[in-house]
Every structure is written in C-alpha cells, then in structure tokens.
Amino acid sequence: MTEKTNDTAAAIRKNGIATESNGGDKTGAESPASPPFSWGNNRRFNAYSDFLRKQYGFRLQKLSVNAGFSCPNRDGSKGRGGCVFCNNSAFNPSYCEPGKPIRNQLEEGKEFHAWRYRKSLKYIAYFQAFSNTYAPLEVLKKRYEEALSISDVVGLSIGTRPDCVNEEILDYLARLSEKHFVHLEMGIESCYDKSLQWMNRKHDFECARRAFAMAAERGISTGTHLIFGLPSQSREEDLRQADIISELPLQTLKLHQLQIIKDTSLEKEYALNPSKFHFFKIEEYIDFVIDFLERLSPSICMERFSGEAPPRFQAGPTFGMIRADKVIQIIEKRLEEHDTWQGKLRPRENSVIFANSF
Numbered sequence: 001m002t003e004k005t006n007d008t009a010a011a012i013r014k015n016g017i018a019t020e021s022n023g024g025d026k027t028g029a030e031s032p033a034s035p036p037f038s039w040g041n042n043r044r045f046n047a048y049s050d051f052l053r054k055q056y057g058f059r060l061q062k063l064s065v066n067a068g069f070s071c072p073n074r075d076g077s078k079g080r081g082g083c084v085f086c087n088n089s090a091f092n093p094s095y096c097e098p099g100k101p102i103r104n105q106l107e108e109g110k111e112f113h114a115w116r117y118r119k120s121l122k123y124i125a126y127f128q129a130f131s132n133t134y135a136p137l138e139v140l141k142k143r144y145e146e147a148l149s150i151s152d153v154v155g156l157s158i159g160t161r162p163d164c165v166n167e168e169i170l171d172y173l174a175r176l177s178e179k180h181f182v183h184l185e186m187g188i189e190s191c192y193d194k195s196l197q198w199m200n201r202k203h204d205f206e207c208a209r210r211a212f213a214m215a216a217e218r219g220i221s222t223g224t225h226l227i228f229g230l231p232s233q234s235r236e237e238d239l240r241q242a243d244i245i246s247e248l249p250l251q252t253l254k255l256h257q258l259q260i261i262k263d264t265s266l267e268k269e270y271a272l273n274p275s276k277f278h279f280f281k282i283e284e285y286i287d288f289v290i291d292f293l294e295r296l297s298p299s300i301c302m303e304r305f306s307g308e309a310p311p312r313f314q315a316g317p318t319f320g321m322i323r324a325d326k327v328i329q330i331i332e333k334r335l336e337e338h339d340t341w342q343g344k345l346r347p348r349e350n351s352v353i354f355a356n357s358f
C-alpha cells in the first residue's frame with residue numbers, strides 16, 4: 001500500500017467510513033480462482049453504481065442542478081474563453097435553468113425520473129454546471145442546504161475545479177459529509193501540464209494533486225474526469241495516466257473520448273487544423289479502455305467510460321449511434337473474453353473500498 005493510500009484510508013476511517021481488504025488476486029499472474037473481485041461482485045470492473053447500491057441498499061439517482069455559479073476561467077479572474085472543450089449547454093438537462101430555484105429544478109427532475117423508473121428513488125443533487133464551489137462559503141451553504149432540504153434528496157455531488165476549493169470550504173464539506181452523502185468531483189481531464197495548457201485550463205496538475213490531498217485529509221470522497229485522444233498527448237501518455245491516477249487519493253473516475261462540441265474554441269481549432277486530431281474509433285477505444293483498466297487501481301470506482309453529448313452539439317467524428325450504456329456492455333464482454341479485470345496489472349495492494357456514511 002502506498003503512503004498516500006494509507007493517508008486516505010486513515011482519513012476515511014476517521015469519518016467512520018468502511019474499508020475492505022482485497023478478496024481477489026491483483027498480481028496479474030493468473031485469474032482469480034473464484035470471484036467476487038475485491039470490490040465485492042463478479043463484474044470485471046469496480047462499478048460506482050454497484051458500490052452505491054451495495055452501500056445504501058437502494059438506487060441513488062443523480063439529479064442535475066444549475067445553481068447559477070460561474071467559473072474563474074470564464075469570468076475573467078483566471079481567463080475569459082473557458083476550457084477549449086467547454087459548452088455547458090451540451091450536458092445541461094432542460095429542467096436546469098440557472099434562474100430557476102434549486103427546489104423547482106430538483107422537483108422537476110424527481111418527477112421525470114419517478115415517471116421513468118416508476119418506483120420510489122432516493123436522489124443525489126448533482127451540482128454540475130460550471131464551478132460549484134466558486135462563491136463565498138455562505139452562498140455555497142445556502143444552495144447546498146436548499147438542495148438537501150428536498151424530500152428524498154440524500155446527498156450532493158459537487159462538480160468543480162481543483163483551484164476552486166480551500167480549507168474553509170473543505171472543512172464545511174467534511175462536516176456536511178458526516179450526515180449526508182457528499183462527493184466532490186474535481187475535473188482535471190489530463191495529468192499532463194502540457195495538455196492542461198493546451199486545453200486552457202489555467203491550473204496545473206500540482207494544483208489538482210494538492211486539492212485531492214486536502215480533501216482526502218478530511219475524509220471527503222472525490223472523483224475526477226479524463227479525456228482520451230487529446231492532440232497534445234500520445235496514446236502511451238493517455239495510458240500512463242492509469243498509474244498516475246491510481247496514486248491519487250480519489251474514489252471515482254469518469255472517462256471520455258475526445259468529442260468536438262459546437263460553440264467551443266475546440267470546434268474552431270478542429271476546423272482550422274483537422275489533421276492534428278486522431279479520434280478513437282469505437283473498437284480502438286474499447287481496446288484502449290481495457291488496457292487502461294488493467295493498470296488502474298481496483299479501489300477506484302468507475303462512474304463513466306465514454307462521453308455522449310447529444311448529436312445536435314457534435315461538430316466532429318463520433319461513435320455514431322452507440323450509446324454509453326452499450327459501450328459499457330462491449331467493455332464487459334471484452335474483459336470476459338480476455339479474462340482480465342480492473343487492476344490486473346497493478347502490483348498487489350490492499351484495496352480501499354470507500355463508503356460515505358450518512
């Protein structure tokens with residue numbers, strides 16, 4: 001177990017969060033004689049949805065909220081243009097308008113999902129659009145606590161940038177997480193400074209490393225995103241990020257293939273220099289993700305494997321009609337065929353299966 005993992009485990013224990021040691025073979029030498037794997041089931045990757053269901057005993061549905069926050073990379077405090085790929089409209093559900101009260105957004109989201117699943121659900125308010133810790137603490141408290149006051153909303157997932165958290169905010173989130181589910185999603189998209197510069201992120205990887213460490217010290221569950229296929233890094237560099245991410249004290253990961261979204265500076269760049277871009281084809285992407293998973297720590301829960309912005313926002317090559325859930329099915333089948341699994345090529349380590357109690 002690495003020192004960082006030890007620190008995380010200690011912080012997690014401090015908050016009454018469970019740890020679980022390895023039940024599967026992660027040496028890479030041979031198949032586990034008998035699944036379940038270390039994450040407690042027979043699936044060949046550590047799925048976040050399974051973790052949540054196991055931990056809480058019911059399905060937790062995320063409801064997106066646009067709480068009207070801004071972003072330092074848009075309002076001029078760090079930059080004005082935003083990250084090259086960013087168009088928040090591409091993922092904002094229609095019921096999320098910044099002017100609409102948080103209560104109304106969540107009630108409409110609940111109605112939509114209750115109709116879709118036709119059974120009672122518990123919900124996580126997903127503060128998704130822009131940077132949701134980018135405001136004075138009193139403002140943040142008011143908005144988070146409004147979301148938590150809605151019936152059946154049992155927790156928060158808060159999307160932000162690693163340079164938009166500080167000790168005061170993290171101390172508050174640590175207190176909040178003693179009673180509620182709290183997950184802090186700090187997007188980085190790449191572990192390489194040259195790519196962070198190319199994307200116009202206006203923060204470096206060290207900033208992200210610090211933010212994850214500060215959250216882990218307080219026992220706050222965290223996650224991040226990576227984009228594969230950036231023209232600023234090679235496939236080998238894409239892959240090497242599995243090792244880098246595995247050393248961060250985080251609990252969840254979302255993967256995305258590079259997509260060119262309309263009304264972004266990436267769209268302009270692609271129109272000017274299309275030969276600079278080498279997009280993954282679906283089969284190549286599946287093989288790449290399998291290689292990545294084999295190198296990734298088994299303690300990290302996988303929340304997403306591919307992006308799927310609606311077709312009307314796409315301005316470049318896509319996976320066509322293949323939806324994200326189909327991508328997961330293909331990945332699972334391929335893992336089975338190759339008799340491999342998440343973390344197979346990691347050195348043996350004790351896995352820390354996080355749980356956020358409330």
Ligand code: SF4
Nearest residue numbers: 071073082083086130
């Ligand atoms: S991706 Fe996030 S950090 Fe970048 S400009 Fe958009 S809202 Fe800001």
